[in-house]
Structure formats: C-alpha cells, structure tokens
Amino acid sequence: MKNTDLIKLPFSKNNPILVQVLGVCSCLAVTAQLKPAVVMAISVTVVVALANVIVSLLRNTIPPRIRIIVQLVVVSTLVVLVDQVLKAYMYDVSKQLSVFVGLIITNCIVMGRLEAFAMVQKPWPSLLDGIGNGLGYSVILIALGFLRELFGSGTLWGYPVMEKLGLYGIGYENNGLMIMPPMALILVGLIIWAHRSKNKDLIEQ
Amino acid sequence: MRIKWVEQMFDKIEPTFSEGGKLGWLHSTFDAFHTFALTPKTITRSGSHIRDAVDSKRSIIVVIIALLPALLFGMWNIGYQTYQANPGFFNSQSSFLNFWWFGFVRMLPMIVVSYLVGLGIEFAFAQGRHHEVNEGYLATGLLIPMIVPVTTPLWQLALAVAFAVIIGKEVFGGSGMNFLNPALVARAFLFFAYPTHMSGDKVWIASGWWGNDAIAGATPMGQLATGNMPSASVLDMLIGTIPGSTCETSFIAIALGALLLLFTGIASWRIMLSVFLGGGLMGLLFNAIGGTTYLDLPFYYHFLIGGFAFGAVFMATDPVTAAQTNTGKWIYGLLIGAFAVLLRVANPAYPEGMMLSILFMNCMAPLIDHCVVARNIKSRQSRISRTSGSTGKEAHNG
Structure with a gap:
C-alpha cells in the first residue's frame, strides 16, 4: 500500500466508523455538542498515532502471547497523558467528556490499528496509518457534533445560531431527539447509507 | 364498474409512461394512479392461482372505513373541548355542526400534510427502486394525525411523517418489510x-389559529400523573368527551371500528382480546398491591384513558408488525397490554405507555414467532420419536 493511501483511505473507502464500524460507542456518547466532539476527535487521533508508532517500534521485542497487555500499557499511558492535559488546559470540556476520555483505552479503533497494522509495519507507515484512521474517525465525529448541536440545541460551539437567525420567532423549535444517543446512531446509519450508495463496491451481497 | 372516459384517458396516456416512453421514469407513479382508479387489465396467464378477493388495497380501505367513526367523533370533540374550556370562543353558536366544523378545519390541514409528505416520499422511493407504489401509507397517513394532540405544529408533523416513512419503513425495504408500526414511529x-x-x-385543546393563547385542559392521564383521580366520569370516557389526542378519546367510536375490523377478519381478534386481557390482569395486580391513586385505579379505567383502546384496535393489530403465529399473537397481545399498564403506573415520566409498549413488542414479535415455531418443531419431533420408536433418530435428522 502506498503511504498516501494510508492517510487517504480511512477517509472514505476504509473509514473506521462507516466501513469498519469501530468506535461507534464514543461517537454516540460525545457528539451531542461540537466542542467535546472536536476535543475527543483530536484526543483519539493523537492516541492512535502515537500508540501506533510506539508499538511499531517495540513490535520485534513484544512476545506474541502478552502483546495485548503490552499494547494496553502503551495506550493507557497515552490516554492518561491526554486526560491530564485536558484537565490542565480545558477543564470544562474534560468534565463534559467525563469517562469517555478514559474509555479511549477501549476504543476499538486504537486496538484494531495496533493489532492489524502497527504490530507488523514500520514506524513511519504506522504513524501515517494512525493519523489517517484518527482523522477518518474525526470527520464523522465532527459531522455528527455539528448536526446534533445545530438541530438539537440550536447552537454551534456555544454560539446561538438559530436564535441569531431569528428562527424561534417564526415557530422553530429545537429537536430534543437530536440530543439523545439513539438519534446519533440513526444519523450514523444515514451517513453509512449515503456512503454506500456512492461506493457501490462496499455493499455486501 | 368502469367509467368510459376515465378508461379512455388512461389508455391514451399509457404509452407515454411505459418503458421507453417520454415519461417512462414516472412509470411507478402512473401505475399507482392507474390501479387506484381502475382494476388492472393484466391477468395471470400461467398456472393456477387461488387468490383471496380481499387484497391489500381492499384491506386498507376497510381499515380507513373502520377509522371513520373515531375520526368524525374526534373532529367534533376538538370543537366541544374548546367550547368547554372557553365558551366565549363560539359566540353562542354552540351547535353540533359548529363544533364538528371547528374540529374539521383543524384536522384537515394535518391530514393533508401527512398524506402529501408521506405519499411524496413513498412515490419517490418506489420510483427510484422501480417498484409499484404500495397503498399501505393510505392507512398510516390517516392514523398519524389521529394520535397526536390537535395543537401539533404542521411542520413538526411533516418532519415526523418523513422520519416515520424513511427510517421506520423505507430503509427496511418499504411496506411489508418494516418491523415497527410507522404511525407509532411518527408519534414516538x-x-x-x-x-x-x-x-x-x-x-x-385547540385555540386561535396559531395556538398563541394555549388553553389548559388536563387529560385523565395528566391528572393521574399528578396523583389525582380523573375528573371525567366513566360515561364521559366511554363516549370520549374528554381532552386527549385528536381521535383516540372515544371508546365507543373505536369499538365501532373494531367491530368492522373483526367482522371482516382484517384485524386479529386474538391480538385485540389479549391486549385487553393483559392490561386488565396487570391492572388487577396493581389494584391488589394498592397504596397510591394510580395503583388503586380500577383496572377498566386503563382501557378508557390515553390511547389504550385505539392502540389495541388499530396499532397492535397491524399485520405487518405483529406476531404471525396464533400462539405468538396471544403472547404478543398479553405483553402489550401488561407493559402499557406497567409503564403508565410505574413510570409517570412517560405518560403514554401504550405507544412505547407496542413499539417494544413490535421489536419482540419476530423473536416470539421464532420461539413458537421452534417449540412446535420440537414437540412434533418428540411425537415422531414416541410413535415410531427406534426410527426416531432418523426423523431428527430429517
């Protein structure tokens, strides 16, 4: 695989959420508003990219039988670092994300990339693969955060868009369903639907 | 009976809409109107086909006729409730027809919006998939405005209809493939x-045209949620002169529809009966526990308040989303009734237990059927091995 593909493919043909259907749990939980979604997206991208590099560097010294434990130690270390940085510099967002920062450890995208890619590839491709998958995840997360905050709360990044447009005056109301996780699942489903009807080769028989 | 000029008109424009015609891409739309207006000319040519005279078009028509008593009563009740809350509104013209007209004028836009949006999406999907347009939405489209409050803004109704038709039905392949009742999806x-x-x-309660001056009027369920007995008498609730969703208040009007559905065999009597049985049993159980107003509520009140009767007659019996096996229908109905009463009493945060209970059992219906079928196969296999002794093993493999 070419190095550019490692970055490009996860955006569409091999998107972690749309095609691999990984990391769905966090994408339902943290996308009610745009800001936590963006922060989560950056955190996961950083963790996947760095974990990929570290595990790739260690790959020849990790005994296969305990590789999951080693990977978990690497990932947990990075997640704790991310958590501390968030607590120090973005305390309010960190509170909003609550357990979901810690739960990056269990994010299937991270473990999936480590197992499938970093364990058998050199550090540079691993870094690109990590960034690519992290960004592929980010795109969906930010799209969901955008739609859900705009139609669920009428704001974007806390800015009252709908109010400034004067929509409340003519009878518009926020959609309470958008704030609930089930609607995020339905939105992901709709995005997958659109994505597959554009990429017909992804449709299973 | 064929009206000559209608037939001639369809014959004349048919080539335009056929494959390869100028408007060939609108074939599904043409076909829908053609078969709606006239009996199709095409006949089955090979083999023998035994068919029931009641096809899906006719069953839908019967369902719509069965809905009429509740619909007409609901329209009158909209006017009557407004008069009760605010007699000045009618300028002393409080006649039966005035009430009915008042409600009709408020129901009509909801029905029109529901049909326009719903049928528009159905036609678009049928067209895109080169399917025939299915008539299932004709019933759904009437049901949706009947189970929402009269003050529901039209744009919200339109959004709910679009959601129900696309997410509740078309993503699964259209009419007959949905596992949730689309009308209830809209309400949910x-x-x-x-x-x-x-x-x-x-x-x-409807008020001015745009609902600016909302009038208060608690439903029996609303009163129960705050710990009071319903102020309406049992007779009021039987007739339906109480506030509530547009057309689900009158037990008697719904019962008339139920009789037609049962007489024509379109709705399953097993489901209808078992929903009431399940609700009644659950109500009796709560009465035995007792303690609060809701627990002490006589069990038959549950049939009269909220959407229990309407749901039992028109929603739970939807043949697409209900259980298919006869034993399954009993289980399905009993649990719908029981869960509806359980939700009402135990979780006042969700006042309308019936909707959630039917949707939940819609999800469970395939599982119920699977278990019933599996059990039947098992019992028949054990019967074979009992009667045929040592050869039973081979029967298992077959």
Missing part, C-alpha cells in the same frame, strides 16, 4: 423530539 418521534408539544396541560 414527536414525543421525544418535541416533548412540550406532546404532553402537559396546554396541548390538548
């Missing part, structure tokens, strides 16, 4: 998306 959408419009004291 409104219930979760715009909760302030679906419950409380301010939504049940």
Whole structure:
C-alpha cells in the first residue's frame, strides 16, 4: 500500500466508523455538542498515532502471547497523558467528556490499528496509518457534533445560531431527539447509507 | 364498474409512461394512479392461482372505513373541548355542526400534510427502486394525525411523517418489510423530539389559529400523573368527551371500528382480546398491591384513558408488525397490554405507555414467532420419536 493511501483511505473507502464500524460507542456518547466532539476527535487521533508508532517500534521485542497487555500499557499511558492535559488546559470540556476520555483505552479503533497494522509495519507507515484512521474517525465525529448541536440545541460551539437567525420567532423549535444517543446512531446509519450508495463496491451481497 | 372516459384517458396516456416512453421514469407513479382508479387489465396467464378477493388495497380501505367513526367523533370533540374550556370562543353558536366544523378545519390541514409528505416520499422511493407504489401509507397517513394532540405544529408533523416513512419503513425495504408500526414511529418521534408539544396541560385543546393563547385542559392521564383521580366520569370516557389526542378519546367510536375490523377478519381478534386481557390482569395486580391513586385505579379505567383502546384496535393489530403465529399473537397481545399498564403506573415520566409498549413488542414479535415455531418443531419431533420408536433418530435428522 502506498503511504498516501494510508492517510487517504480511512477517509472514505476504509473509514473506521462507516466501513469498519469501530468506535461507534464514543461517537454516540460525545457528539451531542461540537466542542467535546472536536476535543475527543483530536484526543483519539493523537492516541492512535502515537500508540501506533510506539508499538511499531517495540513490535520485534513484544512476545506474541502478552502483546495485548503490552499494547494496553502503551495506550493507557497515552490516554492518561491526554486526560491530564485536558484537565490542565480545558477543564470544562474534560468534565463534559467525563469517562469517555478514559474509555479511549477501549476504543476499538486504537486496538484494531495496533493489532492489524502497527504490530507488523514500520514506524513511519504506522504513524501515517494512525493519523489517517484518527482523522477518518474525526470527520464523522465532527459531522455528527455539528448536526446534533445545530438541530438539537440550536447552537454551534456555544454560539446561538438559530436564535441569531431569528428562527424561534417564526415557530422553530429545537429537536430534543437530536440530543439523545439513539438519534446519533440513526444519523450514523444515514451517513453509512449515503456512503454506500456512492461506493457501490462496499455493499455486501 | 368502469367509467368510459376515465378508461379512455388512461389508455391514451399509457404509452407515454411505459418503458421507453417520454415519461417512462414516472412509470411507478402512473401505475399507482392507474390501479387506484381502475382494476388492472393484466391477468395471470400461467398456472393456477387461488387468490383471496380481499387484497391489500381492499384491506386498507376497510381499515380507513373502520377509522371513520373515531375520526368524525374526534373532529367534533376538538370543537366541544374548546367550547368547554372557553365558551366565549363560539359566540353562542354552540351547535353540533359548529363544533364538528371547528374540529374539521383543524384536522384537515394535518391530514393533508401527512398524506402529501408521506405519499411524496413513498412515490419517490418506489420510483427510484422501480417498484409499484404500495397503498399501505393510505392507512398510516390517516392514523398519524389521529394520535397526536390537535395543537401539533404542521411542520413538526411533516418532519415526523418523513422520519416515520424513511427510517421506520423505507430503509427496511418499504411496506411489508418494516418491523415497527410507522404511525407509532411518527408519534414516538414527536414525543421525544418535541416533548412540550406532546404532553402537559396546554396541548390538548385547540385555540386561535396559531395556538398563541394555549388553553389548559388536563387529560385523565395528566391528572393521574399528578396523583389525582380523573375528573371525567366513566360515561364521559366511554363516549370520549374528554381532552386527549385528536381521535383516540372515544371508546365507543373505536369499538365501532373494531367491530368492522373483526367482522371482516382484517384485524386479529386474538391480538385485540389479549391486549385487553393483559392490561386488565396487570391492572388487577396493581389494584391488589394498592397504596397510591394510580395503583388503586380500577383496572377498566386503563382501557378508557390515553390511547389504550385505539392502540389495541388499530396499532397492535397491524399485520405487518405483529406476531404471525396464533400462539405468538396471544403472547404478543398479553405483553402489550401488561407493559402499557406497567409503564403508565410505574413510570409517570412517560405518560403514554401504550405507544412505547407496542413499539417494544413490535421489536419482540419476530423473536416470539421464532420461539413458537421452534417449540412446535420440537414437540412434533418428540411425537415422531414416541410413535415410531427406534426410527426416531432418523426423523431428527430429517
């Protein structure tokens, strides 16, 4: 695989959420508003990219039988670092994300990339693969955060868009369903639907 | 009976809409109107085909006729409730027809919006998939405005209809493939998306044209949720002169529809009966526990308040989403009734237990059927091995 593909493919043909259907749990939980979604997206991208590099560097010294434990130690270390940085510099967002920062450890995208890619590839491709998958995840997360905050709360990044447009005056109301996780699942489903009807080769028989 | 000029007109424009014609891409739309107006000319040519005279078009028509008593009563009740809350509104012209007209004028836009949006999406999907347009939406489209508060804004209704048709039905392959009742999906959408419009004291009674001056009127369920007995008498609730969703208040009007559905065999009597049985048993159980107003509520009150009767007659019996096996229908109905009463009494946060209970059992229906079929196969296999002794083993493999 070419190095550019490692970055490009996860955006569409091999998107972690749309095609691999990984990391769905966090994408339902943290996308009610745009800001936590963006922060989560950056955190996961950083963790996947760095974990990929570290595990790739260690790959020849990790005994296969305990590789999951080693990977978990690497990932947990990075997640704790991310958590501390968030607590120090973005305390309010960190509170909003609550357990979901810690739960990056269990994010299937991270473990999936480590197992499938970093364990058998050199550090540079691993870094690109990590960034690519992290960004592929980010795109969906930010799209969901955008739609859900705009139609669920009428704001974007806390800015009252709908109010400034004067929509409340003519009878518009926020959609309470958008704030609930089930609607995020339905939105992901709709995005997958659109994505597959554009990429017909992804449709299973 | 064929009307000559209609037939001639369809014959004349048919080539335009056929494959390869100028408007060939609109074939599904043409076909829908053609078969709606006239019996298709095409006949089955090979083999023998035994068919029931009641096809899906006719069953839908019967369902719509069965809905009429509740619909007409509901329209009258909209006017009557407004008069009760605010007699000045009618300028002393409080006749039967005035009430009915008042309600008709408020129901009509909801029905039109529901049909326009729903059928528009159905036609678009049928066209895109080169399918025939299915008539299932004709019933759904009438049901949706009948189970929402009269003050529901039209744009919210349109959104709910679009959600129900696309997410509730078309993504699964269209009519007959959906596992949730689309009308209830629409209501559930409104219930979760715009909760302030679906419950409380301010939504049940129509007022000025744009609902600016909301009038308070608590439904029996609303009163129960605050710990009071319903102020309406049993007779009021039987007739339906109480606030509530547009057309689900009258037990008698719904019962008339139920009789037609049962007489024509379109709805399953097993489901209808078992829903009431399940609700009644659950009510009796709560009465035995007792303690609060809701627990002590006589069990038959549950049939009369909220959407219990309407749901049992028109929603739970939807043949697409209900259980298919006869034993399964009993289990399905009993659990719908029991869960509806359980939700009402145990979780006042969700006042309308019937909707959630039917949707939940819609999800469970395939599982129930699977278990019933599996059990039947097992019992028949054990019968074979009992009667045929040592050869039973081979029967198992078959």
